[in-house]
Amino acid sequence: LDPRQKVLSIVTEPILTLQPPADSRSALRERAVSQTELRDRAAEALSEVGLRTADLDKYPHEFSGGQRQRIAIARALITRPALIVADEPVSALDVSVQAQVLNLMMDLQDRHGLSYLLVSHDLAVVNLMCDDVLVLQSGQVVEQGPSAQIFQHAAHPYTRMLISAVPGTRDAFLDQEKT
Numbered sequence: 001l002d003p004r005q006k007v008l009s010i011v012t013e014p015i016l017t018l019q020p021p022a023d024s025r026s027a028l029r030e031r032a033v034s035q036t037e038l039r040d041r042a043a044e045a046l047s048e049v050g051l052r053t054a055d056l057d058k059y060p061h062e063f064s065g066g067q068r069q070r071i072a073i074a075r076a077l078i079t080r081p082a083l084i085v086a087d088e089p090v091s092a093l094d095v096s097v098q099a100q101v102l103n104l105m106m107d108l109q110d111r112h113g114l115s116y117l118l119v120s121h122d123l124a125v126v127n128l129m130c131d132d133v134l135v136l137q138s139g140q141v142v143e144q145g146p147s148a149q150i151f152q153h154a155a156h157p158y159t160r161m162l163i164s165a166v167p168g169t170r171d172a173f174l175d176q177e178k179t
Contacts, residue, residue, distance in 0.1 A: 046074050
């Protein structure tokens with residue numbers, strides 16, 4: 001395990017990062033660690049995300065989408081990074097599982113002092129998870145600032161359009177526009 005590695009990522013469809021088919025310990029095998037340390041760190045990480053040690057010996061196709069996302073988070077945690085890049089971490093999950101994964105991510109953030117760089121089109125997720133927001137349109141930064149400021153007083157038309165698309169915010173946003 002490389003103690004210098006401070007940034008790891010989790011992605012939309014974690015099964016893709018587990019290809020070719022490999023068990024949940026495979027990410028650690030690429031580093032020079034003993035089998036005992038490998039199993040201990042993997043078991044600890046799986047436990048932290050709500051999975052069992054017995055799951056170490058399963059293959060990706062044996063897990064649900066939410067479980068695969070938890071494994072992706074566990075894989076990121078194993079090296080104890082300071083920053084996790086989360087690219088659409090819940091977009092492929094149903095709403096109830098999304099809430100579980102987001103709550104898990106926030107709990108892990110509190111427990112480990114993690115930071116997330118969250119890439120998402122789901123502004124409800126962004127509003128929940130982010131302290132600061134950077135809005136891109138066609139690869140260009142159009143707005144940047146604290147989350148509360150962006151969501152309450154969006155300055156750019158594109159940002160306002162994105163916010164108005166979030167269920168439950170359209171009417172409140174239109175009322176804000178009138179004032």
